[in-house]
Amino acid sequence: MRPATHTWRPAACSTCQDPEARLVRGDSDRTDIVLCTRCLEHGHLPYYAPQDLVKELAPTQVLACSSGFLQIGTPLPPDGLAPSTARVVDLAETKALRPGWRTGRVRHDLILSAPGPHGPAGWITVGARSGKILRGTITSATTRHAKGVQAVRALIAALPAAPCPPLCDAATVEDCLLPTRS
Numbered sequence: 001m002r003p004a005t006h007t008w009r010p011a012a013c014s015t016c017q018d019p020e021a022r023l024v025r026g027d028s029d030r031t032d033i034v035l036c037t038r039c040l041e042h043g044h045l046p047y048y049a050p051q052d053l054v055k056e057l058a059p060t061q062v063l064a065c066s067s068g069f070l071q072i073g074t075p076l077p078p079d080g081l082a083p084s085t086a087r088v089v090d091l092a093e094t095k096a097l098r099p100g101w102r103t104g105r106v107r108h109d110l111i112l113s114a115p116g117p118h119g120p121a122g123w124i125t126v127g128a129r130s131g132k133i134l135r136g137t138i139t140s141a142t143t144r145h146a147k148g149v150q151a152v153r154a155l156i157a158a159l160p161a162a163p164c165p166p167l168c169d170a171a172t173v174e175d176c177l178l179p180t181r182s
Ligand SMILES: [Zn+2]
Pocket: 013, 014, 015, 016, 017, 018, 021, 036, 037, 038, 039
């Protein structure tokens, strides 16, 4: 058996938000859609396009059909992360950066991508042997680079907590990040 590479959870329905909802394949004549098992009971049409679900995923997440319904796979973190690295991952989580790992042999990349059209995005590089943060790059209104765990942590800490609503209508990232828009 291959070692597990992802943790899996059922894909949620963002329309009815019923925790019992499962997204299943369409009928044989509508294999291009997925159906929510609970939407009808909540008074919604249950039909969804798979590509819309993919848009809601973080860059490192994958969608797969297993046990008859759609599930979201999140890559497991690499072994041997330093405590200082784990704390920065937690911080990125609180900033809604949806941190996700791309594990390598020499280095690991933590991919950051907040939802919404103007959400900050970037990556943090971690040494595979040390488990420590080497450097990071974040693009928000501007692109900033940082070297070492302290500077990378400061870069993330400086980001607003919820920078961009999913349906943000600001024309530019500068407008979106105006404090009055919250
Ligand atoms: Zn639903």
